[in-house]
Amino acid sequence: MHSLSKPRYRGVFPVVPTTFTPSGELDLDSQLRCVDFMIDAGSTGLCILANFSEQFVLSDEEREVLTQAILKHVNGRVSVIVTTTHFGTGVCAQRSVRAQEAGAAMVMVMPPYHGATIRVSEEKIYEFYARLSDAIHIPIMIQDAPVSGTPLSAAFLARMAKEIENVCYFKIETAGAASKLRELIRLGGEAIEGPW
Secondary structure (H helix, E strand, O other): OOEOOEOOOOOOOOEOOOOEOOOOOEOHHHHHHHHHHHHHOOOOEEEEOOHHHOHHHOOHHHHHHHHHHHHHHHOOOOEEEEEOOOOOHHHHHHHHHHHHHHOOOEEEEOOOEEOOOEEOOHHHHHHHHHHHHHHOOOOEEEEEOHHHOOOOOHHHHHHHHHHOOOEEEEEEOOOOHHHHHHHHHHHHHHHOOEEO
16 A cells, blocks of 8 residues: 555656747657656656646647657656646546556646636535546645645645545645645645655
8 A cells, every 4th residue: 555654656756848849839859858858867757737837828639749749758767747737627537537548657636726716615626636536546646836826724635635545645835835744744644645
């Protein structure tokens, strides 16, 4: 069994930037060179399609092209986390299933939100992650990022880790991250496989 003391993944997983041509199309040649550079530099794994990978400017087709091309190119050399964030549970689950089928080690997902003001309740956030977990069998990393504007308490995150099968990794990017991680580990114990 995987747990805080026996995690599946640990180490350095940098976010891979998405590269474009001067006219704005995906530049797959430079993209794959970038991936190789990060692996050759000693990265334990990679994270693709994250906020700093320009995920919000990519079409669904571009996301799919990048996911397939990068995972095929990596070919198991390192583990790859694929960000599959979307406000809609069904869309997020579909993205996650496709990432899993392509060889992703894990998916990273922010809580559902839209724009500057549309948020959902803790009950609906819990339901969102539970339904996502039911769709896949790889770990889910909850991305607690300021851009979502959705407060996620350490107690709520620990509860989800204990109760939702694949929720076990957490990327805390909010102010006071170190304190929040300590509290998350205290409350969640061995259910917190990856506090990042």
